[in-house]
Amino acid sequence: MSDRQDLLGRHVLLGLTGGVACYKAAELTRELTRAGATVQVVMTEAALQFITPVTMQALSGRPVFTSQWDARPANSMAHIELSREADAIVVAPASADFIAQLAQGRAGELLALACLARPAERVPLFVAPAMNREMWAHPATQRNVAQVAADGAVVLGPASGAQACGETGDGRMLEAVELRDALVAHFQPKVLAGRRVLITAGPTFEAIDPVRGITNHSSGKMGFAVARAAAEAGAEVTLVAGPVHLPTPLGVRRLDVCSAQQMHDAVLPLAPTHDVFVATAAVADWRPSQFNEQKIKKDGKKVAPSFELAENPDILAAVARLPAQARPWCVGFAAESHDLVRHAREKLERKGVPLIVGNLGPATFGRDDNTLLLVDAAGERELPHGDKLSLARDLVREIASRITRFPT
Numbered sequence: 338m339s340d341r342q343d344l345l346g347r348h349v350l351l352g353l354t355g356g357v358a359c360y361k362a363a364e365l366t367r368e369l370t371r372a373g374a375t376v377q378v379v380m381t382e383a384a385l386q387f388i389t390p391v392t393m394q395a396l397s398g399r400p401v402f403t404s405q406w407d408a409r410p411a412n413s414m415a416h417i418e419l420s421r422e423a424d425a426i427v428v429a430p431a432s433a434d435f436i437a438q439l440a441q442g443r444a445g446e447l448l449a450l451a452c453l454a455r456p457a458e459r460v461p462l463f464v465a466p467a468m469n470r471e472m473w474a475h476p477a478t479q480r481n482v483a484q485v486a487a488d489g490a491v492v493l494g495p496a497s498g499a500q501a502c503g504e505t506g507d508g509r510m511l512e513a514v515e516l517r518d519a520l521v522a523h524f525q526p527k528v529l530a531g532r533r534v535l536i537t538a539g540p541t542f543e544a545i546d547p548v549r550g551i552t553n554h555s556s557g558k559m560g561f562a563v564a565r566a567a568a569e570a571g572a573e574v575t576l577v578a579g580p581v582h583l584p585t586p587l588g589v590r591r592l593d594v595c596s597a598q599q600m601h602d603a604v605l606p607l608a609p610t611h612d613v614f615v616a617t618a619a620v621a622d623w624r625p626s627q628f629n630e631q632k633i634k635k636d637g638k639k640v641a642p643s644f645e646l647a648e649n650p651d652i653l654a655a656v657a658r659l660p661a662q663a664r665p666w667c668v669g670f671a672a673e674s675h676d677l678v679r680h681a682r683e684k685l686e687r688k689g690v691p692l693i694v695g696n697l698g699p700a701t702f703g704r705d706d707n708t709l710l711l712v713d714a715a716g717e718r719e720l721p722h723g724d725k726l727s728l729a730r731d732l733v734r735e736i737a738s739r740i741t742r743f744p745t
């Protein structure tokens with residue numbers, strides 16, 4: 338993660354209940370504090386079997402609470418004090434038994450008591466289940482989880498995969514960074530609430546034969562950052578990604594494609610159901626006219642093979658040409674090696690889009706930071722240099738302010 342302090346000034350009550358995933362809560366504490374949050378750990382009796390309060394105190398820098406009879410709070414009401422000072426309560430791991438307690442509104446120990454006593458309109462409750470797959474699949478657990486969600490808690494996960502018990506299936510707690518990112522997202526302003534955003538990202542790969550192709554250096558990082566920022570801002574996000582090695586941002590629907598034609602064929606039918614289209618992909622302009630079914634061999638030939646190239650469809654221009662009622666608000670990117678303003682403005686007109694985001698391609702490909710230039714009919718504006726997620730958030734705010742005149 339970058340040095341962004343996305344949780345600066347936020348106070349998190351982190352509750353641990355019984356489960357092997359308590360070791361991930363240690364990492365979560367570090368991630369939250371590195372992001373600027375203060376963390377108050379509360380552990381249930383069962384959690385004490387899995388990790389010690391000494392570790393959690395060392396990582397959070399605060400003594401851990403384990404009992405509702407703790408004498409430290411002046412009014413002797415730990416559940417009130419702890420739940421009033423928190424900006425969010427995160428229960429990670431949340432055991433089947435703890436979720437059952439929440440569902441029933443039980444208050445048998447400090448953590449459940451604090452969850453019940455929290456001012457629900459101000460202090461959100463996040464629950465990260467962690468348990469054996471059979472326990473997770475049991476109708477009683479499913480009933481309880483549904484009840485907890487209906488009562489206003491945000492259920493994060495669980496993920497699927499190898500479990501501590503040796504079995505494989507649903508019930509693994511999400512990773513610490515995923516939980517951190519969910520919390521970060523919660524605190525972002527919801528400037529795109531109710532909007533649907535379609536994004537292309539990454540390079541495309543134009544196959545020559547089964548083992549070779551034409552591609553470029555785009556890493557997809559900017560597009561993935563825009564997808565994450567849009568999701569954080571409350572949008573429903575669809576990300577059409579070329580071949581990249583990046584994890585899908587939380588809450589984003591992802592479609593993987595390879596060639597420009599595939600990207601075009603995925604995007605065009607989706608465009609009319611979206612409010613905004615952001616084309617960050619570095620789409621190959623040309624593809625080999627013919628695909629060789631078999632690998633082209635050297636076979637001692639002295640003459641290098643030559644290729645005919647065919648032009649790929651321009652995805653952004655095609656979306657921008659859709660009839661007004663089927664057309665999302667379009668944002669193009671322009672990666673240039675020189676004369677950024679001139680080329681960006683020329684693209685604005687040629688593609689018929691209201692906003693082009695310019696950047697100097699070779700200086701940004703693969704990097705985590707960037708500088709963006711917004712070019713529209715009104716003029717140019719530079720977004721301050723920053724990491725790609727900060728820039729993406731700025732861009733999302735810019736887009737949101739420009740589309741407010743469009744009804745959702």
Ligand code: CTP
Pocket residue numbers: 537597616617618619620621622649650651652653654668669670671672673684
């Ligand atoms: N784009 C697209 N489909 C293409 C080519 C480009 O959707 N076949 C989109 C890109 O995602 C970007 C914008 O158009 O948002 C500009 O891409 P760029 O490659 O910079 O522009 P080109 O139109 O290819 O112009 P040139 O290569 O001459 O710079």
